Amino acid sequence: MTRNIKKLLIANRGEIAVRIQRACRKLGIQSIQICSQADRDAPFVASADENLCIGPASAGQSYLDIHRIVAAARLCNADAVHPGYGFLSENAEFSDAVEAAGMAFVGPTGDVIRKMGDKISAKKAMLTAGVPCIPGYEGHATSNTDTLAPEAEKVGYPLIIKAAAGGGGRGMRVVHEAQELGTALAQTREEARLAFGNPSVYLERYLEHPRHVELQILADGQGNVIVLGERDCSLQRRHQKIIEEAPAPGIPRDKIDALSKTCSTACRAIGYRGAGTFEFLYEDGIFSFIEMNTRIQVEHPVTEEIYGFDLVAAQLRVANGEQLWVTQDELAPRGHALECRINAEDPGTFMPSPGTITKWIEPTGEGVRVETHCCTGSVISAHYDSMIAKIICHADTRIEAIDRMKAALDAFTVEGIATNAPLHRRLLDDPVISKGGMDIHYLEAKLEGRT
Numbered sequence: 001m002t003r004n005i006k007k008l009l010i011a012n013r014g015e016i017a018v019r020i021q022r023a024c025r026k027l028g029i030q031s032i033q034i035c036s037q038a039d040r041d042a043p044f045v046a047s048a049d050e051n052l053c054i055g056p057a058s059a060g061q062s063y064l065d066i067h068r069i070v071a072a073a074r075l076c077n078a079d080a081v082h083p084g085y086g087f088l089s090e091n092a093e094f095s096d097a098v099e100a101a102g103m104a105f106v107g108p109t110g111d112v113i114r115k116m117g118d119k120i121s122a123k124k125a126m127l128t129a130g131v132p133c134i135p136g137y138e139g140h141a142t143s144n145t146d147t148l149a150p151e152a153e154k155v156g157y158p159l160i161i162k163a164a165a166g167g168g169g170r171g172m173r174v175v176h177e178a179q180e181l182g183t184a185l186a187q188t189r190e191e192a193r194l195a196f197g198n199p200s201v202y203l204e205r206y207l208e209h210p211r212h213v214e215l216q217i218l219a220d221g222q223g224n225v226i227v228l229g230e231r232d233c234s235l236q237r238r239h240q241k242i243i244e245e246a247p248a249p250g251i252p253r254d255k256i257d258a259l260s261k262t263c264s265t266a267c268r269a270i271g272y273r274g275a276g277t278f279e280f281l282y283e284d285g286i287f288s289f290i291e292m293n294t295r296i297q298v299e300h301p302v303t304e305e306i307y308g309f310d311l312v313a314a315q316l317r318v319a320n321g322e323q324l325w326v327t328q329d330e331l332a333p334r335g336h337a338l339e340c341r342i343n344a345e346d347p348g349t350f351m352p353s354p355g356t357i358t359k360w361i362e363p364t365g366e367g368v369r370v371e372t373h374c375c376t377g378s379v380i381s382a383h384y385d386s387m388i389a390k391i392i393c394h395a396d397t398r399i400e401a402i403d404r405m406k407a408a409l410d411a412f413t414v415e416g417i418a419t420n421a422p423l424h425r426r427l428l429d430d431p432v433i434s435k436g437g438m439d440i441h442y443l444e445a446k447l448e449g450r451t
C-alpha cells in the first residue's frame with residue numbers, strides 16, 4: 001500500500017535540509033522548505049521548490065513549533081514531513097501530529113519513538129529482545145537517594161547517572177564513589193527536569209575504555225529489516241562525535257554479524273519503520289547497548305559511501321509504503337569511509353564563531369564528498385548548531401581514506417569565520433588515530449595533553 005508522496009515538507013534547516021532536498025529531486029518529489037526569519041535569505045531555503053517562513057529566529061517558535069509546522073505542511077498541501085535530525089526528529093507528539101493531519105511522517109510511529117526515546121524503556125525493550133546491555137539499574141528512579149544507594153552498590157563504582165530523556169551528550173554524570181551519589185543524583189535530576197522536562201534517571205556501570213560502535217538499520221515496517229553495517233564514532237568531545245568512520249577497525253566480522261541479527265529481530269519485535277541506529281559501547285570484545293536513535297544520523301554518509309546506498313532516499317521510499325527492495329545478502333560494503341564534522345568554532349577554545357563567510361572553497365576529487373549549506377557570503381547565525389559542513393572521504397583502504405581526508409582538509413578554504421578544520425587536520429596526523437581503534441576518552445585526553 002503505497003502513499004504516493006508527491007510533496008514533502010522539510011522540518012529542519014542547514015546541511016540536512018539540503019541533503020533531503022537532493023533525495024526529493026532524485027525521486028521526483030517536490031520539496032517545501034520551512035525556515036525561521038534568521039534563515040530567510042539562506043541558500044538552503046531558495047534551493048527548495050517552495051519555501052515558507054514560519055516564525056522568528058528562536059527555534060522554540062519556528063523549528064521546534066509542532067503546530068506551526070503542521071499548519072505550514074497543510075497550507076502547502078504536503079503529503080509527507082521529513083524531520084531531519086535534532087529539533088523534532090525524535091518527538092513522538094510530532095510524529096503523531098503529522099500522521100493525524102493525514103500526512104506521512106518520515107520515521108517511526110509516535111508509539112515506537114516514545115518507547116525508544118525514553119532510554120529506560122528502550123533498554124528494557126532491548127533486554128527483552130535479547131540485545132546485550134550495560135549492567136545497571138533501570139527502575140524508574142523517582143525514588144530517593146536512600147533507596148538508590150543499595151542499587152548503586154550493586155552496579156558498582158564508577159557508575160554513570162543518565163537521564164531517561166537525555167540526548168546530545170547532555171544529562172549524564174559520572175560518580176566515582178558512594179559519598180558523591182546523593183549530590184550527583186540531585187544535580188542530574190534537576191538538569192534533566194530543566195533541559196528535557198523529565199527528571200527520571202537511571203544508573204549504569206561506567207565503562208573506562210570503551211569504543212562507540214553503532215549499527216545502521218533500515219526497516220520497512222512490513223517485517224523486512226536490513227542492517228547496513230557499523231560505524232565507529234569513538235572520537236568524541238563532551239560526548240559529541242567529531243570524526244566517524246565505517247567499518248570499525250579491528251572488530252571481528254562474526255561479532256558484528258551476530259549483533260546485526262539480534263538487532264534485526266529487535267526491530268521486528270518493536271515494529272520499527274524507517275532508518276534507525278542502535279548505539280553500543282564496545283569494550284573487551286563485548287558489545288553493550290546504550291540507546292537507539294529513531295532518525296537519520298549526522299554520520300549516515302560514511303555508511304552510504306561504503307554500501308553505495310542512499311539512506312535518505314530509502315527513508316522516503318519506506319515512508320511511501322514501499323517494501324524493502326534489497327535483502328541483507330545483497331548488501332556488500334566496499335572500502336573505508338571517514339567523516340569530519342566541520343564546526344564554526346575556534347579550534348583551540350571551541351568557542352562558537354558566528355559571522356559571515358567571506359571566502360569558501362570546497363575540496364573536490366575522487367572519493368571526496370562535501371555535505372553543506374554554506375558558500376561564500378553565507379551568514380552563520382549564533383541561534384543554531386555550529387556545524388557548517390561534513391567532509392566525507394571514501395577509498396579502498398583506511399589509510400587511503402585518511403590520506404584523502406588530509407588532502408581534502410588542506411584544500412578546504414574558509415575565511416571570515418574560524419572553523420575546527422585545523423584541529424581535524426592535526427588529529428589525522430596522530431599515530432594512535434592513524435592506527436585506529438581508540439576509545440571514547442582518547443580525544444579529550446589528547447586535547448588536554450594527557451597522552
Ligand code: ADP
Binds near residue numbers: 208
Ligand atoms: P546521548 O543520547 O546524549 O548521545 P548516549 O547514551 O548515546 O547519550 O551516550 C553518549 C556518550 O556518552 C557515549 O557515546 C559514550 O561516550 C558516553 N557514555 C554513555 N554511557 C556510558 C557508560 N555507561 N560508560 C561510559 N561512557 C558512557
